[in-house]
Amino acid sequence: MIFISLMRDAHIPDTGLVVTQFPLGPLDTGGKVTLTCNTTGGNPLAELNWDCGEDGDIKNNTSGNTSSYSVRFEVNKSYNGKQCNCSATHPVTTCTQFSQITLTYHLQEEYSPPRIPIDLPVFKDTENDEFQTTVLFINHGAFGGVLKQAMETAQKWQVHTERQPLRFFDRELIPHLVYISRRLAKFAVTLVTLFWLPMQQLPLTLGKVTLPVTGNQQIVDIVRKSLKKGTKLAVFDHIPSNTPFILPIKELVDICREK
DSSP, rough: HHHHHHHHBBBSSSSEEEEEEEEEEEOTTTOEEEEEEEETTBBOOOOEEEEEOOEEEEEEETTTTTTEEEEEEEGGGGGOOEEEEEEEEOTTTTOOOEEEEEOOOOOOOOOOOOHHHHHHHHOOOOOOOOOOOOOSSSOOOTOOOOOOHHHHHHHHHHHHHSHHHHHHHIIHHHHHHHHHHHHTSOOOOOOHHHHHHHHHTSSTTTTSSSSOOOOHHHHHHHHHHHHTTTOOOOOOOOOSSSOOOOOOHHHHHHHHHOO
């Protein structure tokens, strides 16, 4: 009698399948995508299954009258245009519903630059600069120095250009610039840029910093007065490039520890 009662109450899900993808949009190599299939209603609840030709992390969940089935896996360019199907099969009536989603892969444009006509440097020399050894540079960060092999490479490019200017400017320069720009764009921003991004948000105006610096105590007093309690990060330039003055680091560290 119980079996008959269950059969009489059995019905397929009230709503069709809903499939979602996370993250949305085109996918990149090495990234992972999560596909989720949901259905609501039905007695008993439908049995869900993904067919995507990939074994991944599976999560099957039932909450109230809703069934959810997720699969997570890593993708590559072979997945571009791939159709993944979700099926919901009612265990009593064997009625099956289907829904599908098409994956899109972010195809990277393959680009080959012109052949480089010179030998590139390897930078293996221990003394690879032209600094005058009789002078001690305390701080030359504002200008820096060109490595010897980099300078020699630049001169080789000049010679190559002068040998056939039309070939270089008309056929080689732009493709090389495009190639280099794409490679450089993949690098993270420099440490200086990361430092100045939050600094630009500070309401600093002309006169906020007192110059010239007359002594260690002036620096110590300014930091002690300005540094708020609970500060998590304080950045000091040991030898500021604009003022030939060595900051009293020990005293500043003590103040930071007090705060």
